[in-house]
Amino acid sequence: MKGFRFGSTQGAFYILPGHGGWEATYGNETLGEFSSPQQAADEVARGLTCPHLSEVDTSTLEIPEKLSDWEIVHV
Template identity: 85%
Template sequence: MKGFRFGSTEGAFYILPGQDGWEATYGNETLGEFATPQQAADDLARGLTCSLSEVDTSTLEIPDKLADWEIVHV
């Protein structure tokens, strides 16, 4: 099974298969569950605030195109 990884200046973000779809994660924090990996990438690019680290993803130039993310195998 595959997932996606983007390495930002603040650390790595992942979009991985979850219980009922896809999960976006940063460190040990789950940022949300999404119907598709593209939806997760769109939301991360537009901006989600990571509550534990207080990082605003809109400031990290996270790409909204999954083709710009690294494919990881899980």
């Protein structure tokens, strides 16, 4: 299986296959569950609050919406 990784200035974000869909994660925290990896990339890029980032909004981290700009990882 493949997943996706984006390394930001605050650490790596992942979009990985989950239970019946895709999960966006940061560290050991799940940021949300999505129907597709593109939907996950869109939501993370537009802004999610990460508890590990002391309430920093992900939209301030220049995370790309285009999934093709994320690195492919094999899981």
